[in-house]
Amino acid sequence: xxxxxxxxxxxxxxxxxxxxxxxxxxxxxxxxxxxxxxxxxxxxxxxxxxxxxxxxxxxxxxxxxxxxxxxxxxxxxxxxxxxxxxxxxxxxxxxxxxxxxxxxxxxxxxxxxxxxxxxxxxxxxxxxxxxxxxxxxxxxxxxxxxxxxxxxxxxxxxxxxxxxxxxxxxxxxxxxxxxxxxxxxxxxxxxxxxxxxxxxxxxxxxxxxxxxxxxxxxxxxxxxxxxxxxxxxxxxxxxxxxxxxxxxxxxxxxxxxxxxxxxxxxxxxxxxxxxxxxxxxxxxxxxxxxxxxxxxxxxxxxxxxxxxxxxxxxxxxxxxxxxxxxxxxxxxxxx
Amino acid sequence: xxxxxxxxxxxxxxxxxxxxxxxxxxxxxxxxxxxxxxxxxxxxxxxxxxxxxxxxxxxxxxxxxxxxxxxxxxxxxxxxxxxxxxxxxxxxxxxxxxxxxxxxxxxxxxxxxxxxxxxxxxxxxxxxxxxxxxxxxxxxxxxxxxxxxxxxxxxxxxxxxxxxxxxxxxxxxxxxxxxxxxxxxxxxxxxxxxxxxxxxxxxxxxxxxxxxxxxxxxxxxxxxxxxxxxxxxxxxxxxxxxxxxxxxxxxxxxxxxxxxxxxxxxxxxxxxxxxxxxxxxxxxxxxxxxxxxxxxxxxxxxxxxxxxxxxxxxxxxxxxxxxxxxxxxxxxxxxxxxxxxxxxxxxxxxxx
Numbered sequence: 001x002x003x004x005x006x007x008x009x010x011x012x013x014x015x016x017x018x019x020x021x022x023x024x025x026x027x028x029x030x031x032x033x034x035x036x037x038x039x040x041x042x043x044x045x046x047x048x049x050x051x052x053x054x055x056x057x058x059x060x061x062x063x064x065x066x067x068x069x070x071x072x073x074x075x076x077x078x079x080x081x082x083x084x085x086x087x088x089x090x091x092x093x094x095x096x097x098x099x100x101x102x103x104x105x106x107x108x109x110x111x112x113x114x115x116x117x118x119x120x121x122x123x124x125x126x127x128x129x130x131x132x133x134x135x136x137x138x139x140x141x142x143x144x145x146x147x148x149x150x151x152x153x154x155x156x157x158x159x160x161x162x163x164x165x166x167x168x169x170x171x172x173x174x175x176x177x178x179x180x181x182x183x184x185x186x187x188x189x190x191x192x193x194x195x196x197x198x199x200x201x202x203x204x205x206x207x208x209x210x211x212x213x214x215x216x217x218x219x220x221x222x223x224x225x226x227x228x229x230x231x232x233x234x235x236x237x238x239x240x241x242x243x244x245x246x247x248x249x250x251x252x253x254x255x256x257x258x259x260x261x262x263x264x265x266x267x268x269x270x271x272x273x274x275x276x277x278x279x280x281x282x283x284x285x286x287x288x289x290x291x292x293x294x295x296x297x298x299x300x301x302x303x304x305x306x307x308x309x310x311x312x313x314x315x316x317x318x319x320x321x322x323x324x325x326x327x328x329x330x331x332x333x334x335x
Numbered sequence: 336x337x338x339x340x341x342x343x344x345x346x347x348x349x350x351x352x353x354x355x356x357x358x359x360x361x362x363x364x365x366x367x368x369x370x371x372x373x374x375x376x377x378x379x380x381x382x383x384x385x386x387x388x389x390x391x392x393x394x395x396x397x398x399x400x401x402x403x404x405x406x407x408x409x410x411x412x413x414x415x416x417x418x419x420x421x422x423x424x425x426x427x428x429x430x431x432x433x434x435x436x437x438x439x440x441x442x443x444x445x446x447x448x449x450x451x452x453x454x455x456x457x458x459x460x461x462x463x464x465x466x467x468x469x470x471x472x473x474x475x476x477x478x479x480x481x482x483x484x485x486x487x488x489x490x491x492x493x494x495x496x497x498x499x500x501x502x503x504x505x506x507x508x509x510x511x512x513x514x515x516x517x518x519x520x521x522x523x524x525x526x527x528x529x530x531x532x533x534x535x536x537x538x539x540x541x542x543x544x545x546x547x548x549x550x551x552x553x554x555x556x557x558x559x560x561x562x563x564x565x566x567x568x569x570x571x572x573x574x575x576x577x578x579x580x581x582x583x584x585x586x587x588x589x590x591x592x593x594x595x596x597x598x599x600x601x602x603x604x605x606x607x608x609x610x611x612x613x614x615x616x617x618x619x620x621x622x623x624x625x626x627x628x629x630x631x632x633x634x635x636x637x638x639x640x641x642x643x644x645x646x647x648x649x650x651x652x653x654x655x656x657x658x659x660x661x662x663x664x665x666x667x668x669x670x671x672x673x674x675x676x677x678x679x680x681x682x683x684x685x686x687x
Contacts, residue, residue, distance in 0.1 A: 068580055088579065095582030108573040112364055112595040121591075122581040155363065171581070 006080065008179050008211045009042040009065060009098075014074035016057075016064055020285075030285045034060045036235045036292075038074070039311065042179070047205065047212040049226030049243060051219060051258065053281060057235040058215045059103070062181045065213060066098050067091055079178070096126045096175035103184040105164035109156040115167055116152030122174045141170040144207070145200060162193035166200065173204060181213045186221060194218075198225055219262050223247055231255045234292040235284055237311060241318025251314050251325040254293050291323065299324055364676075368599075371675035378671025381664040388661055392471055395464035402446040403461040408629040410455035412437075416447045425456040429646075442649050450653050453639045459650050466631035467657060473546050473625075473632065474613035480551025481608055482601055485558035490597065492559075493566025494589055504563065511556040519615060522549045523624035541627035546619060550612050558604050565600055569593050599676045606669035610662045617658050633658050 016035040021027050034057050042048050050058045063069045065076060067083050075084045078098060083091065102108035109118055116138055123134045139149045145166040156164055165185060172180055182201065186194040198221055204210060216222050222229055223243060230240040231252065239252040250256040257277050277296045282288050288295050294304035303323055311321040362370075372378055399407055405414070414425040425448070429438035439452035449460040492503035510518075526549065530540035538544050569575060570593065578588045619625035620634025628635065633654035640651030 066580060068576060089584075092582040092584070095580065100577070100580045102573050102577060104573055108577050110574040110578075110592050110596075113591070114363075121578065121583060125581065125583050125587065168577075171577070 005043055007041045007077070008044045008079060009040075009213070010075075010077040010080075011038065011040045011065060012075045014038045014040075014061070014064055014076065015072050016060055016069060017072050032284050033235055033287055034284060035064065035071075036287070038235070038237055040065075040230060040237065040240070042211060042213055044178070044211055045205075045209060046227045047214050047225050049222035049229040050213060050215045050232060051217060051222050051229060052232035053258075054217060055281065055284070056232045057284075058217075058232055059183050060235075061232070062100070062183045062213060062215050066100055066181055068100070093126075096122070097177050098179045099172040099175070099177040099181070101165070101168050101172045101180060101182040101185045104188050105161050105168055106156075106188075108168055109164060111156055113155075114152065115154055115156065115159075118156070118167065119152075119171045119174055122171065126175055137174065141174055144173065144204065145170045160193075161189050162197060165189060165193075165197055169197075169200065169204070173208065173210070176208065177210070179211045179213070181215070183215045184217065185214075187217060194221065201225060219247060219259060231258065234281055234287055236292060236321065238293065238322065239318070239320045240311070241314075241320075245315075245318050249326075251318065251320040252293075252322045253297050253299055253326060256326060257298075291321075364599075368676040372671055375671040375675065377667050378675075381668040381671070384660065384664040385668065388467065388657070388664075389471060392464050392467035395461065395468055398464050399458070399461040403449075403458045404447060405458045405461060407457050407461035407465055407631070410457060411452070412456045414456055416440075416443075418443055418445050418447070425452050438646055439643065439650075441647055450649050451647055453636070453650050454642060455639075459636065459653060462631045462636055463633070463653055463657060466626075466633050466636050466654060469543065469626050469630060469632040470613060470616055470620075470634070470658075471661075473543055473550065473616045474609050476543075476547045477550035477554075477612045477616070478605060478609040480547060481554045481558060481612070482605060484551065485555045485562055486597065486601055488555065489559040489562030490566050490589070490593070493563040494570055494585075494593065496567075496570070500563075500567075504560075507556040507559050507563075510553070511560070513553075515553050515615070516618065519549055519553045519619060520622065520624060522553070523619055527624050527627065541630065543626070543630075546616060546625045550615050550619070553615075554608060554611065558601075558608065562597055562600060565597055566593060569596055603669070603673045603677050606665045606672055610665035610669065613658065613662055613665070 014035055015033075015037055018032040018034055020030050020032055023029055038057075038061060040048070040061075050061065052058050060069065064071050067076065067086065071084065075082065077083065078094060081094075083094065086094075119138055119141055120134050123129055123137055129137070138152055142149045142152065147163065147166050147170070151159070151163075151167075156167065159167065165188075168185075185201070186197050189197060201212065201214070202225060205212060212225070214222065214225055226243045228241065229243040229246045230237045231246065231250075231254065232238065233254050239246055239250065239255045246255060247259060250259055261277075277298075279296055282292070282295055288305070290303075290305040290307055291297070291300070291309050294300040297304065301324065307323065309321045309323050311319045314320045314325055399405065405411060412426050415422050416425060417423075423440060423443075425440050426437040427440055428436065439454060439456060440448055441451045443449060443451065448458050450463065451459055453459050453462065488503055488507065492500045492507075523546070526545050527540050530542075531538040531545065575588055575592055578592050583591075616625055616632060617634035617637070620632045621638045623635075623638065626632040626635055636654040637651045640647070640649075640654075643650050
């Protein structure tokens with residue numbers, strides 16, 4: 001992670017707050033701290049996996065990175081161009097270069113429009129392509145995502161979840177983007193279909209030279225596709241590094257707990273030491289002081305409740321936000 | 336759930352929907368809805384009834400000049416008609432009815448004065464047809480006014496959000512807070528007594544435009560509020576976010592993604608609102624603040640029959656029946672349209 005390599009996407013200290021409630025209702029206005037001081041660099045050609053519990057801010061981060069949401073603080077640059085304060089209108093030309101695949105293949109396709117019409121939308125909005133050109137491109141795209149071109153005349157409701165997700169992917173890559181943010185693109189699908197879609201993502205990355213930010217809560221999916229993985233907890237990145245390093249020898253106790261929560265079939269009958277987290281994640285409207293994880297951390301000490309740990313390099317290719325990072329091979333609570 | 340294996344062309348893979356639909360063009364939501372509607376017998380019977388009523392009302396001038404041979408807008412207190420060999424007075428000497436020494440002729444069941452005469456000696460059947468024409472025109476036109484206004488307000492409020500939404504939603508709430516009939520009656524009394532003069536616009540007090548506008552406007556909140564709610568949820572839907580992410584301009588999102596989804600709601604509302612509007616129009620006309628004499632509508636004819644309720648009940652019963660049949664047909668059609676186009680909708684036109 002040398003700072004000299006050109007980044008595809010550079011996010012520095014991104015903070016996002018949502019206001020909920022109303023001054024005129026009971027409870028009043030509350031502030032949800034969805035993202036606090038999140039920094040992330042995405043380099044060309046790589047896949048960055050974002051993992052964490054639901055509600056930790058992964059999807060919000062994905063949407064902020066593409067500036068679908070405005071951000072309250074920090075800076076986002078796409079291919080060296082600062083997009084932090086661009087209006088949606090100014091962002092429009094850039095949209096061809098950065099795209100998103102959505103989690104729910106049902107709600108992300110307008111039920112009243114034909115598949116061909118849906119996929120052609122970005123082509124018609126952006127380039128000044130002739131209609132014949134658009135049709136050719138549509139056939140090309142359908143081939144890329146392994147769908148029959150006959151399907152272009154159909155409506156979304158005629159397809160299964162996996163097929164719909166292929167349609168969503170075809171729409172996202174229609175303009176040959178450089179960066180694709182995939183927001184839990186397989187978590188709404190059957191397990192048997194998940195692998196096919198993950199494979200499709202990897203195929204497309206190879207063929208088209210795409211860069212991915214791949215959001216997931218399933219570690220096995222991330223392990224398969226991501227070159228680097230960022231672990232998020234309560235609106236912040238707690239650990240980031242090469243996927244193998246992070247998932248095999250976690251340095252942050254939360255990462256360790258996340259990994260040990262994955263049921264793993266073990267033919268040798270070895271019982272793994274597991275870290276069970278107590279309680280629910282704290283509410284993001286009122287995050288804990290100091291380290292946000294200290295209320296549930298098995299190795300928390302007095303310092304953790306007072307001092308906010310910064311994301312600092314631990315070893316090459318990995319950074320962690322913890323005062324007492326775990327040593328390699330050590331499992332939280334059992335060291 | 337079957338899906339094609341990665342790397343295998345889809346046409347070779349086991350695709351569940353392919354064999355069943357091969358060769359047939361995909362059926363859009365619109366065509367599917369129309370097909371369902373055509374299979375709905377109640378709705379189709381209602382359509383036939385409505386078409387017959389509309390045709391009959393369109394033929395009103397023909398009926399008056401050829402069959403009835405009277406002017407339904409001219410009182411005919413000393414007219415006579417010939418039925419077979421008998422010559423009869425239109426106003427017959429009798430003290431029972433109006434208490435004036437004369438009573439209008441009852442139903443003759445012949446071409447002239449089929450349903451009898453009203454208190455002015457006018458042919459009720461001919462007036463029924465002319466009145467039906469007015470009733471249909473007013474209820475249809477006010478439905479158009481109401482739906483267009485409601486769609487514009489609802490879509491703008493739901494899509495723009497923020498302050499625009501707050502202001503429009505509160506305005507609708509204020510309108511909603513008035514009892515419909517009280518509001519309609521107040522507006523009618525003010526406007527119909529003097530007509531409407533705003534700058535260059537000058538609408539005479541007996542113009543049909545006044546009841547059309549009044550009835551159209553009072554029902555706007557009833558349609559605009561559900562549309563606003565729908566647009567609000569559509570605006571926050573994933574596919575609109577996806578369109579934003581694709582760089583689609585807001586105007587195009589509104590036109591291509593939101594409007595088609597709202598159109599079903601508007602279509603479903605149309606027959607139900609027309610039925611409501613017809614009832615409102617009749618009520619206003621019955622109270623003399625709708626269609627102004629000598630013009631007729633079903634409501635005014637019922638009012639004409641009020642004094643004759645015990646001696647010549649047909650004068651009030653006939654337009655009453657016409658209203659009931661038309662409104663029922665519109666409601667049945669509306670139910671059919673709703674089931675066909677929007678089966679999941681919990682949409683019901685609420686009466687105050």
